[in-house]
Amino acid sequence: MKKILFAALLLVAGFTTSCVKDDLYDGPASISNLKFNPEAVTPKDAVTVTATITDLRSVSSAVLKYSIGGGSAQSVNMTASGDVYSGIIPAQADKAVVTFHVEAVNEKGYIAKSADKSYTVAAVVVDYSGLYLNELNGNDKFMELQNRGTKDIPLEGVYICKDSENDSPVWICDDRALAPGQFLLLYSEDVQSTHPEQPEALIFHSGLSAKKNVRIQLFNPAGSSIDDFNLTAIAKTAPASYSRNTDKKWAYAPATPGAANQESTDYVTGLQ
Structure with missing residues (x-):
């Protein structure tokens, strides 16, 4: 009797495993x-x-x-x-x-x-070298770009991906340009209701946390990387913002959405 029960259990287990395996492999590429x-x-x-x-x-x-x-x-x-x-x-x-x-x-x-x-075809070649991720805030849920160059930068088609999901941009820019020294402020859809003044074109479609590893990548329209914040070994919860100093190093600093960052020597560790 025990042998029969054991064989039945093996049969059920094999069937269940087969079904799970089939489900696992079903879906698009x-x-x-x-x-x-x-x-x-x-x-x-x-x-x-x-x-x-x-x-x-x-x-x-x-x-x-x-x-x-x-x-x-x-x-x-x-x-x-x-x-x-x-x-x-x-x-x-x-x-x-x-x-x-x-x-x-x-x-x-x-x-x-x-x-x-x-x-x-024959579009003007755009120099994106002055475009940077300038501030990332997982508490107030915003990202900020800055043009640190000397000329206007057309942003149409520039996009942001989160956590290496390169096939699913969380934000794609519309037809606008960023003047030298200017900031572009983006808020998460998670806080869109508390920022009714923010146009839909400047909403990114994901969350943003200050309590875990995160990767934010900025790409030009052709898919080449412009900037990359890749926190792989978080050392502490960001008290306010991951903020870019004038020397382009990332540090913890008070939030300054849409304005110049406060210089800080409390540097972010764990970046790749």
């Missing part, structure tokens, strides 16, 4: 690190689009879909090198606005779609 090259596109340039596509099962196909000036979509089959897939958009006419995304199908038939990206 993950698409991340979507980039295009060259970043400044001329009418002579074919543009190579790359994306990292991963799936617990196998990826059956990946397609790059693009349109010109809002026209009908065109498709290009992508080729794989490991988990990195690439496709080429042919050279386009001067001033053409190209919008594209990547779609992937896995062996179970699930379809994954990336966020859209765009570029303008």
Whole structure:
């Protein structure tokens, strides 16, 4: 009798494990690190689009879909090198606005779609070297950018990702520019109701904590990193803000949303 019960339990356990395994593997692929090259596109340039596509099962196909000036979509089959897939958009006419995304199908038939990206042919090359993450506050739930350069920086298409979720930006900038020395203040959707004056375009769609490790990455429209705050070994709860000194080092300092930071020697440790 005991042998029969033991065999029955093994059968049930095996069936349960099989079901869990099947559920675990079901779902669409993950698409991340979507980039295009060259970043400044001329009418002579074919543009190579790359994306990292991963799936617990196998990826059956990946397609790059693009349109010109809002026209009908065109498709290009992508080729794989490991988990990195690439496709080429042919050279386009001067001033053409190209919008594209990547779609992937896995062996179970699930379809994954990336966020859209765009570029303008022969657009003015933008120097983002003066753009910085300037202040991060997990208590009052805001992020702040600053232009520390000497010229206006167009921000359209600049985006922020949180905790390495590169396929899901928490904020993408609209058509605006940041003047030299100017700040751009973003509040979390978690506190949007307490900041009714804040326009929707300046709301980031995630939380922000002062009590745990966090990574905030700032990218240009082509997907190249501009700035990266990567706290991997939090030493203490931030009393107010993670604040950027004039020497670009991060320190704990009182919150100064939309204004110049207070210099501090209480430096943030645990950053990569």
